[in-house]
Amino acid sequence: MVAVRLAQATDIPAISALDARLTGTSKPDYWRERLAPGLHFLVAETGKGAFAGFIAGEVRAWEFGQPPAGWVFAIQIDPRLRLKGAGSALFDALVARFKAEGVTRVRTLVDRKDHLILSFFRAQGMVAGPSLQLDKELS
Amino acid sequence: MKLQTATRLGLYATLELARDPAQTLSSADLAERFGVSTHHLAKVLRTLSTAGLVQAERGASGGYRFTGNRRRITLMDIVALFEPAPGNRAKEPGEDTEIGGALQRVLTEIDEIAEATLRSVSLETMLKHPM
Numbered sequence: 001m002v003a004v005r006l007a008q009a010t011d012i013p014a015i016s017a018l019d020a021r022l023t024g025t026s027k028p029d030y031w032r033e034r035l036a037p038g039l040h041f042l043v044a045e046t047g048k049g050a051f052a053g054f055i056a057g058e059v060r061a062w063e064f065g066q067p068p069a070g071w072v073f074a075i076q077i078d079p080r081l082r083l084k085g086a087g088s089a090l091f092d093a094l095v096a097r098f099k100a101e102g103v104t105r106v107r108t109l110v111d112r113k114d115h116l117i118l119s120f121f122r123a124q125g126m127v128a129g130p131s132l133q134l135d136k137e138l139s
Numbered sequence: 140m141k142l143q144t145a146t147r148l149g150l151y152a153t154l155e156l157a158r159d160p161a162q163t164l165s166s167a168d169l170a171e172r173f174g175v176s177t178h179h180l181a182k183v184l185r186t187l188s189t190a191g192l193v194q195a196e197r198g199a200s201g202g203y204r205f206t207g208n209r210r211r212i213t214l215m216d217i218v219a220l221f222e223p224a225p226g227n228r229a230k231e232p233g234e235d236t237e238i239g240g241a242l243q244r245v246l247t248e249i250d251e252i253a254e255a256t257l258r259s260v261s262l263e264t265m266l267k268h269p270m
Contacts, residue, residue, distance in 0.1 A: 112252060118259035119213070125268045128256065 002086045004093040007034070007041040007054060014051040015043070018076050031056075034073075040097050044077075044086040053077035055090035059101045064131060070098030072108040075117070091124050109133060140253055146221040148175060148183045153217050156193055156205035157262045165202035183221075190220055207262070214265065215257035 007015065012031050020026040034041045034056045044052040055075040061068040072094065077087050095106055107129055110118050142150075151173050156164060166184050170177040184203055187193045192207040233239040 112255035115213075115255070115258045118255060119261060119264070122259045123261065123264045123267075 001047040002052060002084065002089045003045050003047070004042050004089050005045070007043045009035060011043050011051070011054070015054050015076075018051075018053065018078060019074070022076055022079075040070075040094055042090055042093055042097075044090050046081060046084075046086075050081075051078070052081045052084075052086040053090060055094050057094050057098070057106075059098060059103050066107075066131070068103050069105040069107050070095065070101070070103050072106060072121075075120075087120055088124065142218070143221055144179065145183050145186075146218055148173070148180050149187060149217050149221055150214065151175075152180065152184060152203070153187060153192055153205070153207075153212075154262060154265060156203060157207070157209050157212075158266055160205045160209075163196050163200060163202040163204045168202065186220055187217075192217070209263040209266070210261055212262050213258050214260045214262075215254060218257055 009032070012028055012035075015031050016026060016028040019031065038058070040057045041054070042056075043054045046052050053076050055072065057070055057072045059068055059070050063071075072091070075087060075090060077090075098106055106126070108121060108126070110121060112118070152169050155169060155172065156162070164172075166181040167177050169184075170180045173180075184193060184195075188195055188203070192205070192212065193203045194206045195201070195203055231239070231243075234243055
């Protein structure tokens with residue numbers, strides 16, 4: 001059984017440590033800023049109260065000309081606790097909060113070589129959106 | 140994106156059988172369901188069987204049933220059985236020229252996006268959210 005609740009300042013060390021372990025980059029200041037009012041930052045705990053992962057998102061309007069939508073900026077689950085429903089519980093809770101804000105779409109950006117996270121979002125019913133991300137190395 | 144006929148039949152057959160792993164369907168049943176040639180489908184089913192995705196059942200009610208893992212197997216796993224791997228294709232004439240190289244980079248970009256898409260959709264996802 002997984003419980004989802006709002007992230008608190010005391011969760012930042014666990015959030016930052018999990019993120020650093022999975023991405024190789026420690027960024028506690030970034031995660032602390034995600035606690036600001038108006039942003040959505042949730043954590044999942046196992047039935048025994050152990051930290052299982054987190055999700056961060058925000059409703060953004062008119063970014064890239066797009067009408068208001070809920071954006072998922074990050075989701076990380078402790079690899080030892082995967083496949084137990086924590087990711088889906090976090091996603092569902094975030095989507096419920098987006099709906100409460102009145103938006104009807106959820107979006108995210110995913111590394112196309114990260115098949116694990118791509119599969120996760122697909123399993124939540126997400127499909128390719130209307131935008132194509134472009135980038136260029138600046139020399 | 141254009142798939143070879145065998146690839147399309149492989150996807151049809153695998154998804155139809157994965158819909159209910161307890162069911163056994165003959166190649167004739169599947170061919171009729173999708174309006175395709177039984178002969179062609181029988182060859183495709185043999186490939187799927189060799190790959191361990193389906194198993195042939197003998198007897199009066201014989202046929203094929205799904206034996207893979209719906210949550211683990213992706214559309215790409217099936218496509219890869221029938222289509223050449225993107226990295227294994229032969230070099231096309233003109234590819235070493237400046238224009239040929241530039242064109243190839245665009246085509247590779249398209250291939251990578253197609254592969255990422257196919258690899259991200261498991262059979263479970265496909266059957267749960269028919270898009």
